[in-house]
Amino acid sequence: MSTRDRELRFTHRHLLGIEGLYPFELTDILDRAERYAALNRQRAAIEPLLEGRTVINLFFENSTRTRTSFERAAKRLGADVINMSVATSSIKKGETLIDTAVTLNAMHPDVLVVRHGDSGAVELLSQKVNCAVLNAGDGTHEHPTQALLDALTIRRRKGSITGLVVAICGDILHSRVARSNIHLLSAMGAQVRLVAPSTLLPSNMGILGAEVYHDMREGLKDVDVVMMLRLQKERMEGAYLPSQREYFHFYGLDYDKLSYAKEDALIMHPGPMNRGVEIDSDVADDIERSAIQEQVEMGVAARMACLEVVTANLEDWRKENGL
Amino acid sequence: MSLKPQGRVVYVNARLLDPATGLDVMGGVLTENEKIVDFGAGYAKADGEYGDVSVVDCEGACLCPGLVDIRVQLREPGEEHKGTLKIAGVAATSGGITSMVCLPNTTPVIDDMSVVEFVARRARMLGLTKVYPYGAITKGLEGKDMAEMGMLSESGAVAFTDGVHAVSSAKVMRKALAYARNYDLLLVQHPEEPSLAAGGDMNSGDLAIRMGLTGIPAVAEVIMVARDVRLAEDTGGRLHFGHISTAESIDIIRRAKERGVKVTCDTAPPYFSLNELAVGEYRTFAKLSPPLRSEEDRQAIIQGLKDGVIDVVASDHAPEDEDSKRLPFAQAAFGGVGLETLLSITLELYHNGHMSLLDCLKTVTCGPADIVGLPAGRLEKGASADLCIFDPDRGWKIDADQLASKSKNSPFDGRLAQGRCLRTVIDGRTVFEL
Secondary structure (H helix, E strand, C coil), X not given: CCHHHHHCCCCCXXXXXXXXXXXXXXXXXXXXXXXXXXXXXXXXXXXXXXXXXXXXXXXXXXXXXXXXXXXXXXXXXXXXXXXXXXXXXXXXXXXXXXXXXXXXXXXXXXXXXXXXXXXXXXXXXXXXXXXXXXXXXXXXXXXXXXXXXXXXXXXXXXXXXXXXXXXEECXXXXXXXXXXXXXXXXXXXXXXXXXXXXXXXXXXXXXXXXXXECCHHHHHCCCCEEEECCCCHHHCCCCCCCCHHHHHHHHCECHHHHCCCCCCCEEECCCCCCECCCECHHHHCCCCCECHHHXXXXXXXXXXXXXXXXXXXXXXXXXXXXX | XXXXXXXXXXEEXXXXXXXXXXXXXXXXXXXXXXXXXXXXXXXXXCCCCCCCCEEEECCCXXXXXXXXXXXXXXXXXXXXXXXXXXXXXXXXXXXXXEEEEECXXXXXXXXXXHHHHHHHHHHHHHCCCEEEXXXXXXXXXXXXXXXXXXXXXXXXXXXXXXXXCCCCCHHHHHHHHHHHHHCCCEEEECXXXXXXXXXXXXXXXXXXXXXXXXXXXXXXXXXXXXXXXXXXXXXXXXXXECCCCCHHHHHHHHXXXXXXXXXXXXXXXXXXXXXXXXXXXXXXXXXXCCCCCCHHHHHHHHHHHHHXXXXXXXXXXXXXXXXXXXXXXXXXXXXXXXXXXXXXXXXXXXXXXXXXXXXXXXXXXXXXXXXXXXXXXXXXCCCECCEEEEEEEEEEECCHHHCCCCCCCCCCCCCEEEEEEEXXXXXXXXXXXX
C-alpha cells in the first residue's frame, strides 16, 4: 500500500455516523462498495476477508431488511454471524444497554452491528466495547450505511454525486436516513433540498446544510434525484398531519409532481414503502426511473465495504492497544 | 458529631462581607455558643488581645453569612440510594451552605405534617446544614387538589411548590395563589408547560436537530411564566419561579416587577455558566430540567442577575445514581448535583466582571433568605452563627468522583473553578474545614 493510499482511507474503528467524515473517507468506502457490487452481480467468488470473525447483529428495534442485508454482507465475506433481537434478549428483563455491551464484549466479537431506538445509544455502547461498532440506525440521529448505499446507487446511475441537486421529501424531522444523507450528499458536493410540511421540517433544519421547501412542486423543480422517506403511521393521524389523504395530496410523489423534476430524475426510497401515502404505486414501480430495487442490492455491497474497513482498522487498533 | 456549645470563638483577620448591609471591611466575628455576639473591624488583627476566647485566624480570607440554597432535592425519605439528608448535609457544608430548602418530591411526598416534621427532626439531629422543607401545593404533587398549606405552614413548611412538576392547570394555580394569600404563603412554580415539554430531551434548536434529540422549546417556560404572572396579578398572591432559563421569561418578570406584581425568581449556576453545547456527544450529566439553553439565553440570565430581575441563585441540586444517568440520552434522568459547586460557579459572575463580590454573594445569602422568610443570610448580633469562610481566588478542578455527594452527576465535572469554601460554621460549630 502506498503512502498516499494510507492517508486517503477510512481509518476509524467504528462507523457511528456520517457527520464529520471527510469526502475521501466516504469515497474510500464507496470505491470498495462499487467493486463488491460488481462481484455480487457476477455471483463471483469473493476473498473471505472476514473468515474466522464474529459479527453480532444487535437489533433493539425490529428490522428485517437492514438486519438481513448486514447478515448477507457479513456472510459474503465469510464471517460467523449471530443475530440478537430484543425479543430474545434480557433487555426486557431490565438489563441496561451498558450491561448488554459488557456482556457481549466478553464473547470477543469483532464487529457489533447495532440498531437502537434512542439517538446516541450506539455511540454510548461503542465506548464500552473492544470491537468495531457499525451503527445500523440510532433513534432519529444517523443511519450511515443507508446513506452510503444511497450514494452508491446515485453514483452508479449518475456517474458522480458532485453538482447534483437532490430533494429529500417526507418526515425529515424524525428521519435518521435524512440526516445521514444530508451530511453525505453535501460533503460530496451535491446540493440538498428538503421538502415537507413544517410540522415535519422545522425551518432550522437548514443548518444541516440544505435548503428548506414546504411546496413540493417548487422543491422538486429541476432536481436530479428525488429521495422519498417513509412516513410512520402514528404521525398521520392528527399529531403532525391531519390525514393520510391530505398528506398524499400535497406531499405524495405522483407523476404530476414528478414532472417538475428533471426528465431523467432518479426516484429513491429507503423502504419499506407506504404506497399511496408518500409515493404513488405507478411511480414506485417505474422501471425507467425508480432505483428502489437497486438500493436494496447496493445495501449488501455498501455494508460489505463497511465491514471490510472497520475490521481492518480494528486489527490496527488491537495492535496499538496490545489486545 | 458533637452538638455541644462551643463557648466563645472569635474569627479574626477576615474580609467581612455582609451583602445585606453592604459591609466590606477587614475585621472579624465573635460568637458565643450558637450566636453571633459581635463583629466588625475591631477583630481585624490576627494577634490582637481577645482574652479568654478561642481564636480562629482566617488569614485574610473572606467571611460572609452562610449560604442559603432554596432549591435542593434530598431524596430522603424514599430514594436513599440516590442521596440522603446526611450526605446532602456533608456536601452542602463543604460548599459553604448553612441553610437549604428542600423540594417536597420525596416518597412520601411532603404534603403531610408528619413528613415536614420527619425531615426537620432528622436534619436537626445531624447538626449539619439546616433543612427547611417546602410543602406541596397539591396533594401527592398531582396538580389537582390543594394540600393543607395552612397547617403545613404552621408545622414548618417555609413555602409551597409541586417541586419538579409544574402546577399545570391554570384553574388549580389560580385557586392555590388565592388561597395561599390567606396566610401570606409563597408559592414556587417550576415554569414549564408540560404539554410542550413532554417527551423532550434538550433545548429545541440547531443542536437538537443535529443530534436527533427531541427539543423542549423555550416557549414552554415562557408561556407558563406569562400565565402565572397574570394569575399572581389577578389574585394578589406571592409567586416565585424556580430555575429560570430563558431570555424571554426574564423580560416578562422584569415588566411584572415594574407593575408591582409580587413575583420573584431564581436561576441555577448551569444556566449562566453553560449552554446547550454542553450536551454535545450525548453527555447525560448535562441533561437538566429545564434544559440548558442557547448562548443568547445564557447571556440574558447573566444580564438578569446584574439587573436584579433574577433575585437568587439556587443550586437546583438533583442527585441521580449511575443507573439513572448511564443510559441513552432520551432515557436518562434530568438533573445535576450542585451543592458543592454553588459558591464556586456563582463566583464566576464576580471573576468575569459581571457583578461586584457583594452583589454576587447577595444572590446566595440574604437574597434567598428574604424570599422564603428564613432568619439567615445576614451578619447580625444575636443571629445564628452560620458563617462561610472562603477564598475567592483559590483554584480547583471540579472532579465528580471527589464530590461528597453520593450521586456524582455534576454538569461541571472537569471544570476549573476559582473560589472555594475553606470553613463552614453552623450554630457556632465548625462543620467543615478544607
